[in-house]
Amino acid sequence: MARFSVKSAPANEAQTFITGDVRLTVITDRILRVEKSSTGFCDRATQMVVCRDFMNVDYEIKHTAGGKIIVKTSKTAFRVTPATAKVEAAVNGKWTYPSNETNLGGTARTLDGTFGVMGSWKTKKEKRDRFFLGHMRKGIFSSNGVAEIDDSDSFLFNEDGSVSLRPFRVIDKYIFAFGDDYLGGLKEFYSLCGATPLLPKYALGNWWSRYHAYTQDEYINLMNEFEKHNIPLTVATIDMDWHIVKNVPKDVPATKIQGAGWTGYTFEESLFPDYKQFFKDLKAKGLAITMNLHPHDGVRYFEKQYADMCAAVGQDAGEKKPVKFNLTDEKFRDAYFDILHHPYEEDGVDFWWIDWQQGTQSPEMMGLDPLWLLNHYHTLDNCRGGRRGLILSRYAGIGSHRYPLGFSGDTFVCWKSLDFQPWFTSNASNAGYTWWSHDIGGHVMNSGNNELYLRWVQYGVFSPINRLHSNNTSISKEPWNFPDTEKTAEDFLRLRHRLLPYLYTANVLTAKEGIPLICPMYYYDKSDDARNGKYKNQYYFGGQMIVAPVTKPGKAGRANVDFYLPEGKWTDFFTHREYTGGHYSRECPLEEYPVFVKEGAIIPLLPEREGNSALFDELEVYAFAGQGSYTQYDEDGGSIDFTLNGEEITVTPSADCKTKKVTVIFINSDKEKQVFEF
Secondary structure, three states: OOOOOOEOOOOOOOHHHOOOOOEEEEEEOOEEEEEEOOOOOOOOOOOOEOOOOOOOOHHHHHHHHHEEEEEEEOEEEEEEEOOOOOEEEOOOEEEOOOOOOOOOEOOOOOOOOOOOOOOOOOHHHHHHHHHHHHHHHOOOOOOOOOOOOEEOOEEEEOOOOOOOOOOOOOEOOOOOOOOOOOOHHHHHHHHOOOOOOOOOOHHHEEEEOOOOOOOHHHHHHHHHHHHHHHOOOOOOEOHHHHHHOOOOOOOEEEOOOOOOOOOOEEEOOOOOOOHHHHHHHHHHHHOOOEEEOHHOEEEEEOOOOOOHHHHHHHOHHHHHHOOOOOOOHHHHHHHHHHHHHHHHHHHHOOEEEEEEOOOOOOOOOOOOOOOHHHHHHHHHHHHHHHOOOEEEEEOOOOHHOOOOEOOOOOOOHHHHHHHHHHHHHHHHHHHOOEEEEEEEHHHOOOOOOHHHHHHHHHHOOOOOEEOOOOOOOOOOOOHHHHOOHHHHHHHHHHHHHHHHHHHEEEEEHHHHOOOOOOEEEEHHHOOHHHHHHHOOOOOEEOOOOEEEEOOOOEEEEEEEEEEEEEEEEEEEEEOOOEEEEEEEEEOOOOOOOOOEEEOEEEEEEEOOOOOOOOOOOEEEEEEEOEOOOOOOOOOOOOEEEEEEEEEEEEEEEEEOOOEEEEEEEEEEOOOOEEEOOO
């Protein structure tokens, strides 16, 4: 198998039907592929779709008097107009076309330079047009139950790991008739487009990041300061100043897009005199390491890897010409990873932050998005040899869920940015993209204030990835830089670390079952309230919690929050106040955050302890009385089954479970805690 080849499965011929220049493929009971081409059809994997044979479907084909084709399955029916390749689907007994007006949206490439909101509009049509054409891309769900994703312009995967244009123009699209079965629809979508990889556990803890020219000693001293404050971290990010930036030779021209020092692969020795020791010091603290990349300008003559890169691609190093960045060239692609990246990985780098900002068109191949190709190859390379790898990069369209994590870009520091992120993040599940990482605290244009900082940290704790970040002109995001909220912020960062067992279990469910950590309320709750715009920022967090984030300033720090809870009994995670389903409004002081846990829930936590250790050797479990079951997973493949019957709980570890002690604490109960040792 070639180094970067993609496993794929073409459709079962028994589930295809050809009439004239149209081919229909019944992927599932609710997914129909429609191709229209006079020169041939495509069976290869594309940027979006990698497997078309995963479900046996019984279906019927009928022709109408008007020349249309009806494909009927056990769950729905599709009506195709061959001349135009337009498709309707029968949802709730009604023929319905997919449209922009009803599509619930997916996610966006980046939030760079936004205040959170994405433009203004005057009419409903203008709103939808800007929604999709300007920033947001379509998702696989719709308010009328039918959505359409066009795959006609996708590049094709070749057996040797390269990509290529389609040999001829076609119409190639997929109709998703999922109705309001969002979790079931996502599972089918992942079967079609590939699963989300299982993330390494360290990705789910607290990250430190700042765009700042740290010295080696300065960075380690900062990590020591976090330890003194007992703030656990799991990922250390080194932004672009790790490599030569200011000392680029004067004869190296700046590009039109960025300065001459944005691309680089050689450590700046004035900042990092011994980078290998720097890596060792970070590893000794239990930290994973990621470093920033801006690869657009290739490899210039002043880089220590230049001669080797020239030899690899057949270029004369004596000419001092840049080795051009070109991932479509196999020689460059192999050397790019083997020479530029693997040595640093052997020294300690765990994964790379791909900070591509140089447009969407590759000069080597018309229509090819360099960002997508970078994400694709970097993910495959980082996961080589069965490793559990990842990247940090911007979104590049449907199918990008195969390349986590998402970096949402350089948002402005303001309440509007914070207010936009909860909806933006949960809505991304409609495109199967569930692992967004935001600049927690915001990136640029402002230093923020104590209240805004704390509310952003609190949201980060209950978001997919909690990466504290700022640029080199804004106030840095250490909690002690915000004295009025320092203690509370530190408490919440410790809570994020304690939530690792819950987060990791959600990570396993995403990879295995297609269940997102964060999703809109309507995924689980079918009431009208779930679609009420007043509550659009609410979301489910791991299926057992609902978060109603604080995204607007309060009076003297006390923010007013309106929220609703579905039917049943719910308990405030922080105050333990009990609620029944309904609509509520409450004041939320700085030390509280509106998080509600359903009756019968099991929430596994790490016990309170100092240090960055993320071992699951001991757990503290919160049990919320009722009927419920839960399986908690660890990174080594072990698990623990919990069954809650009222206030009685059974705890059953797997044979390979690494946990040795579980302490169960019953919330809002007089029942004493129970200790289980294995």
